[in-house]
Each structure stands twice: as C-alpha cells, then as structure tokens.
Amino acid sequence: MDAIDRAIINNLQGGFPLSERPYAEAAASLGLDEDELIRRLEILLAQGTLTRFGPLYHAERLGGALTLAAMKPPPDDFERVARIVNGFPEVAHNYAREHEFNMWFVLATEWPERIGEVISEIEKATGYAVYNMPKLEEFFVGLRFEA
Amino acid sequence: MELNVIKHSVVSPHRPVVDEADRRLLAAIQHGLPLSSRPYAEIGARLGLSEQQVIARLQWLKEAGVIRRFGVVVRHHELGYASNAMVVWDVPDEQASELGRCLAGFDFITLCYRRPRRLPQWRFNLYCMIHGKSREEVMAHLEWMVNHCDLQTLPHAVLFSRRRFKQRGAVYALGER
Numbered sequence: 001m002d003a004i005d006r007a008i009i010n011n012l013q014g015g016f017p018l019s020e021r022p023y024a025e026a027a028a029s030l031g032l033d034e035d036e037l038i039r040r041l042e043i044l045l046a047q048g049t050l051t052r053f054g055p056l057y058h059a060e061r062l063g064g065a066l067t068l069a070a071m072k073p074p075p076d077d078f079e080r081v082a083r084i085v086n087g088f089p090e091v092a093h094n095y096a097r098e099h100e101f102n103m104w105f106v107l108a109t110e111w112p113e114r115i116g117e118v119i120s121e122i123e124k125a126t127g128y129a130v131y132n133m134p135k136l137e138e139f140f141v142g143l144r145f146e147a
Numbered sequence: 148m149e150l151n152v153i154k155h156s157v158v159s160p161h162r163p164v165v166d167e168a169d170r171r172l173l174a175a176i177q178h179g180l181p182l183s184s185r186p187y188a189e190i191g192a193r194l195g196l197s198e199q200q201v202i203a204r205l206q207w208l209k210e211a212g213v214i215r216r217f218g219v220v221v222r223h224h225e226l227g228y229a230s231n232a233m234v235v236w237d238v239p240d241e242q243a244s245e246l247g248r249c250l251a252g253f254d255f256i257t258l259c260y261r262r263p264r265r266l267p268q269w270r271f272n273l274y275c276m277i278h279g280k281s282r283e284e285v286m287a288h289l290e291w292m293v294n295h296c297d298l299q300t301l302p303h304a305v306l307f308s309r310r311r312f313k314q315r316g317a318v319y320a321l322g323e324r
Contacts, residue, residue, distance in 0.1 A: 008219070009219055009221060012218040012219045013216070013218050013219055013221070014216055014218060015216075015217070015218060016180075016217045016218045018187070018202050018205055018206050018209075019202070020185060020187070020188070020198060020202075021184060021185065022186065022187070023182075023184065023186070024184070034184060038182050038183070038184075041182055041219075042182055044219075045179075048222060049221065049222060050219050050220060050221055050222065051220045051221070051222050052178060052179040052220050053179050053180055053182065053218070053219055053220070054176050054177065054178065054179040054180045054217065054220070055173070055176055055177070055180075055214045055215075055216070055217045056214070056215045056216050056217075056220065057173065057177070057213060057214060057215065058212050058213055058214070058215050061164055061165070061211065061212055061213045062165060062170075062173070062213060063165070068260075068262065068274075070269075072268075082312055086312050093311065093312070094311075094312040095308045095309075095310070095311055095312070096308065096309040096310040096311075096312070097233060097306040097307065097308055097309060098306055098307045098309055099304060099306045101268075101269065101306070102309075104233065104306070131265045131268070131269060133262040133263065133265070133269075133274075134262065134263070135260040135261070135262055136260075136261045136262055136263060137243070137244065137247065137260065137261035138259070138260055138261075139247035139248055139250065139251035139259035139260065139261075140251060140259075141251045141254075141256050141257060141258065141259060
C-alpha cells in the first residue's frame with residue numbers, strides 16, 4: 001500500500017459521488033484518472049484490505065433489526081458458549097472482551113420480532129442470560145479509519 | 148452530488164421505507180458497486196432501470212437514511228488497527244446526548260451509541276468504540292477524550308477485545324419478501 005492507496009482509503013470512506021461517472025469524479029478529487037482509481041480499488045479488494053466498495057445499510061429502515069447483546073459466562077465455560085452463539089446465523093460478529101461481561105455480539109435479523117426469539121433461543125441453548133443492549137440514540141462519526 | 152454522513156439521529160420505531168423495487172436495487176449493490184466507468188448504468192441494465200433512475204433512487208435512499216454511507220469498507224485489522232476497546236460510561240440520562248455528540252467528534256471514535264442500563268448488573272448507558280494501533284494508543288486517546296469532554300468524574304469501564312470470533316457483517320435477505 002502506498003501513499004495513493006492511503007489517500008483513496010482516507011477519502012472514499014464517507015462519500016462517493018452519485019453521478020454518471022462517479023469513479024472519474026472521485027479520481028479527479030484525488031488527482032488520479034478514472035482507470036487508475038478503478039485498478040487500485042481492484043487490487044485493494046483482491047488483497048483483502050477492503051471488504052467491499054459499496055453501501056452500508058441501515059437495518060431498521062430495511063424492515064430488519066440490529067442489536068448489541070452481551071453475556072457473562074464463567075471463563076471455564078466460555079468456549080462452549082462461544083461455539084453455540086457463533087452457530088446462530090443471526091450473529092453478525094462476536095468479540096471476547098476483558099470484563100465480567102466477557103462476550104459481546106451483534107444480532108442482525110430480517111424481522112424485528114426475531115431479535116427476541118434469537119435471544120431466548122441462545123439463553124435456552126447456553127443456560128445463561130443474554131442482555132439485550134439495543135441502541136437508543138446514535139451519534140454519527142465522520143471518517144472511520146486512517147490508512 | 149455527494150453522499151454525506153448524517154450527524155445525529157434518535158432511533159425511531161421500526162419503519163420500513165423501501166418498496167420492492169428498492170429492495171432489488173439494494174440487493175444488486177449490497178456486495179459492492181461494479182468497478183466500471185458507468186456503474187449505475189450497469190446496475191440499471193440488470194434491473195431494467197435507466198441510469199438516471201438508479202441515481203435518483205440511490206440519492207433518495209441515502210436521504211431517507213436507508214443507505215448509511217457509501218464508499219470503501221475497510222478491514223481495520225489489515226490497516227494495522229490491532230487494538231480496539233469498547234469504552235462505556237455511566238452518565239446522567241439528561242447529559243447523554245450532549246456527551247455523545249462530544250465523543251463522536253473525535254476521529255478515533257468509530258461508533259457511539261446510547262443504550263439502556265441493565266441494573267443492577269450493568270450501569271453503563273453511553274458506549275463508544277476506540278480503535279488504535281496499540282493499547283497504549285487507545286489509552287492515550289481515552290485520556291484525551293476524558294479531558295476534552297470533561298468526563299473526569301463519570302464512572303467508566305474499558306473493555307478491550309481479546310478475540311474476534313466472527314466478522315461477516317450483516318447480510319440482508321433483500322428482495323426475498
């Protein structure tokens with residue numbers, strides 16, 4: 001990754017033009033030409049530096065739902081619980097964290113009602129309480145990652 | 148026409164605003180925009196829409212907040228951001244909005260939310276995610292935030308990630324209803 005790749009990543013996280021030639025427009029703002037920008041995006045995607053070039057959706061406004069949930073299984077039972085939780089297709093990602101509440105995962109479901117169902121199913125399968133921590137208010141941040 | 152980030156929103160009740168044509172359009176680009184000179188024309192050709200229709204509909208979906216943002220989606224670990232901490236605060240409810248906006252203003256904060264307390268087990272109601280290249284960097288960011296937003300007296304906890312099990316992102320069953 002060189003300085004041009006870094007400029008692409010730093011400048012194209014928040015906004016991308018909605019115009020007939022969006023790559024040409026974005027490239028111009030970076031001092032590149034269209035072909036060069038497309039070629040570099042292809043390489044960054046192939047290398048896995050980028051997961052994709054495209055949209056991030058707002059689950060609730062698509063009719064689906066997202067929530068953050070936490071559990072605090074005892075450390076000696078953590079692996080078993082993690083395997084069960086990760087086996088649910090609705091679990092989008094899961095992190096082990098340093099705290100009594102040591103497991104934090106995001107649930108993404110196609111229907112709002114499904115969140116409560118999945119939480120009950122996880123509680124039943126693991127034998128531990130799941131704490132639902134849905135967002136009440138979101139504070140939007142700007143640029144995500146500086147390369 | 149630039150797609151800009153909305154600065155702040157209070158979560159409203161579930162309110163789908165997309166129709167079937169929107170779902171097909173969102174499904175067509177959910178794994179990425181074509182890397183070609185006229186990507187919106189290419190999408191339109193697949194869906195039987197004109198380039199202008201695709202552009203106008205995406206603009207509307209962006210304004211309606213269905214598309215949160217549009218651009219490169221990075222794998223932060225691959226960029227050297229090895230350390231991430233979820234920092235949670237116990238703040239008076241009436242101050243949560245103001246403090247949330249203050250925290251969200253830092254460029255090392257990648258997510259910031261107000262969430263419910265779960266008393267007595269969990270007292271914290273304001274969450275932010277700090278990414279850094281090391282633990283030391285994350286802790287230095289935290290100290291800076293505490294001073295800048297006057298958080299010295301508010302209880303908080305720092306939950307560093309030990310392990311990431313799964314990161315697939317949300318996958319939506321678009322166009323299947």
